[in-house]
Amino acid sequence: MNILDEIIEQKRKEVEERKSLYPVKLLEKGIYFSTLPVSMKKYILREDKTGIIAEFKRKSPSKGIINAHASVERTSIGYMQAGASALSVLTDKPFFGGSNEDLMTARKFNFCPIIRKDFTIDEYQIIEAKSIGADAILLIAAVLEPKRSKELTDFAHSFGLEVLLEVHDEDELKKNLETGADLIGVNNRNLKTFEVSIDVSKRLAPMIPDSIVKVSESGISSVDTILELKKHGYRGFLMGENFMKHSRPETAAMEFMDELRIKTKA
Numbered sequence: 001m002n003i004l005d006e007i008i009e010q011k012r013k014e015v016e017e018r019k020s021l022y023p024v025k026l027l028e029k030g031i032y033f034s035t036l037p038v039s040m041k042k043y044i045l046r047e048d049k050t051g052i053i054a055e056f057k058r059k060s061p062s063k064g065i066i067n068a069h070a071s072v073e074r075t076s077i078g079y080m081q082a083g084a085s086a087l088s089v090l091t092d093k094p095f096f097g098g099s100n101e102d103l104m105t106a107r108k109f110n111f112c113p114i115i116r117k118d119f120t121i122d123e124y125q126i127i128e129a130k131s132i133g134a135d136a137i138l139l140i141a142a143v144l145e146p147k148r149s150k151e152l153t154d155f156a157h158s159f160g161l162e163v164l165l166e167v168h169d170e171d172e173l174k175k176n177l178e179t180g181a182d183l184i185g186v187n188n189r190n191l192k193t194f195e196v197s198i199d200v201s202k203r204l205a206p207m208i209p210d211s212i213v214k215v216s217e218s219g220i221s222s223v224d225t226i227l228e229l230k231k232h233g234y235r236g237f238l239m240g241e242n243f244m245k246h247s248r249p250e251t252a253a254m255e256f257m258d259e260l261r262i263k264t265k266a
């Protein structure tokens, strides 16, 4: 059993527990349930932003503890002040140390697109994402049949949420091109082996239609990599550890995005 199988097995149990603890009727009463979502796709395409989706993540299966003490409030505000296009907040607790409360805190302090980073396998989680103030959800092709990805995408759209569909290889991409995702994220990290290679993004780029916003995910740690990925048509760049490993992730993000702005003008 690989880590992804383990996460999904755990997630199935967790979702069933949450359904009985917080029934849909309760989620529908959440303060964000009827607010209008902010489009992550639009923000990523905005020229005055960097395209970076800055992630708040305390730990991960591949790296263990990354930052146990960072404040969601200070980090998320700092990320946006630095010029991020959107925020990504991990809400999975057992494997990433996140929570729904983290996302709600980020929501409270920021008017910007927020993607709920979790392992979505059930409609219930989409309703939950809406009720905690998310604007977008992640779907991972490696754990869903294309038919199921489409069903969940349609369901997310019915709540005004956008979908970032994550793929890791040609086969996953080909099978999921018709699922209606708003953005396609190519994960440079193989979630089964944890191997990271930016070449995955470069290889898959020509297969993604221009109508879909391309996002490169994971293992990005240099401005030059972003400039290189832009040449391959990427507009979004999901970055977590490179910022979170610092005691002040928001300062690291500011320095990184300043360098990106300078090199983009040059």
Ligand SMILES: O=C(O)c1ccccc1NCC(=O)[C@H](O)[C@H](O)COP(=O)(O)O
Binding pocket: 003, 004, 055, 057, 060, 061, 062, 063, 191, 217, 218, 219, 220, 238, 239, 240, 241, 242
């Ligand atoms: O990061 C992991 O170890 C991981 C393991 C299993 C499933 C998902 C995982 N990561 C989720 C992500 O998508 C990354 O947090 C995100 O792309 C940012 O990556 P990075 O910039 O390398 O922190």
